[in-house]
Amino acid sequence: MFSIRAKSVFALFLLSAFAGPVCWAQMPAKMDADSAAIKQCVAAWEDAWNRHDAHATATAYVEDGDFSSTTGVPSHGWKDLEAHYNEIFTTFLKDAHRTDTVRNIRFLTPDIAAVDIDWQMTGAKTRDGKDIPVRKGLLDWVVTRQKNGQWMITIYHESAF
Amino acid sequence: MIRTQTRIVIAALLFLTFSAAGSRAQMAANREADTAAIKQSVASFEDTWNSHDAHAVAMRYVEDGDFSSVKAEPSHGRKELEDHYSTIFTTFLKNAHTTDTVRSIRFLAPDLASVDIDWLVTDPAAPGGVLRKGLLTWIMSKRGGQWMIVIYHEQAF
Numbered sequence: 001m002f003s004i005r006a007k008s009v010f011a012l013f014l015l016s017a018f019a020g021p022v023c024w025a026q027m028p029a030k031m032d033a034d035s036a037a038i039k040q041c042v043a044a045w046e047d048a049w050n051r052h053d054a055h056a057t058a059t060a061y062v063e064d065g066d067f068s069s070t071t072g073v074p075s076h077g078w079k080d081l082e083a084h085y086n087e088i089f090t091t092f093l094k095d096a097h098r099t100d101t102v103r104n105i106r107f108l109t110p111d112i113a114a115v116d117i118d119w120q121m122t123g124a125k126t127r128d129g130k131d132i133p134v135r136k137g138l139l140d141w142v143v144t145r146q147k148n149g150q151w152m153i154t155i156y157h158e159s160a161f
Numbered sequence: 162m163i164r165t166q167t168r169i170v171i172a173a174l175l176f177l178t179f180s181a182a183g184s185r186a187q188m189a190a191n192r193e194a195d196t197a198a199i200k201q202s203v204a205s206f207e208d209t210w211n212s213h214d215a216h217a218v219a220m221r222y223v224e225d226g227d228f229s230s231v232k233a234e235p236s237h238g239r240k241e242l243e244d245h246y247s248t249i250f251t252t253f254l255k256n257a258h259t260t261d262t263v264r265s266i267r268f269l270a271p272d273l274a275s276v277d278i279d280w281l282v283t284d285p286a287a288p289g290g291v292l293r294k295g296l297l298t299w300i301m302s303k304r305g306g307q308w309m310i311v312i313y314h315e316q317a318f
Contacts, residue, residue, distance in 0.1 A: 068298070157298045
């Protein structure tokens with residue numbers, strides 16, 4: 001007969017042997033769900049941008065979010081971000097429309113991801129008022145999962161080419 | 162006389178206050194050391210880039226590191242990275258010199274940081290001597306005590 005202690009050790013061994021694969025099986029499923037949620041976050045931001053809603057565009061960032069323009073000009077935090085979007089939506093991008101397509105997502109931790117997004121814009125003008133037929137480039141974002149489960153922009157960089 | 166129970170509560174409160182302050186001071190010291198180590202890692206990358214050593218530059222990345230060019234052309238992993246650097250160092254950047262200046266560091270976790278770097282590439286044959294300038298945006302991770310590039314993006318303007 002096995003002692004109670006030996007039975008307990010065996011039960012723990014079985015539990016750890018099965019819990020491991022179950023945990024690994026759950027990870028891809030969880031990553032799929034998170035990838036879908038991140039794509040949804042990008043789509044919601046794109047929608048706010050295309051409505052030229054400076055407040056909604058800014059509050060898709062975390063409160064101390066960082067933005068950097070195609071020429072490396074920064075904005076930090078909701079107040080600066082909203083002022084930045086207000087300015088572009090009432091001047092050289094007032095008739096602009098953008099399309100954002102997620103190219104890839106790399107999870108840095110379960111709650112932090114780097115996201116590359118191909119962007120294209122029509123209806124834009126230069127700062128001195130000349131039409132730009134099509135602007136395009138790459139956005140590279142860091143998004144983070146908040147306590148309520150929502151993914152938000154922590155860092156936004158954009159390049160144009 | 163203060164009761165023993167009250168004394169224990171006061172002692173526990175004092176312990177918590179001092180250990181929290183000590184922990185905050187330790188965190189600040191770690192952050193300062195990591196900031197210096199990240200700047201050192203950027204300087205090492207710049208040195209290896211300027212010696213046009215494709216292998217050494219690729220080794221500044223983690224094994225499955227990601228690079229994206231000014232035109233968003235990707236390279237993934239050390240082999241592709243080394244091939245990419247070999248190509249640029251033997252063709253259009255063979256006489257180029259880079260100057261990389263850390264602009265800002267944002268810690269995402271104790272061992273994970275986003276680093277913005279002002280970037281200037283010069284070449285005596287280029288108009289005005291300047292071939293490219295812009296911003297590098299890196300994600301760096303501390304692996305085995307060393308800060309390495311996980312993701313490298315570059316933008317020229």
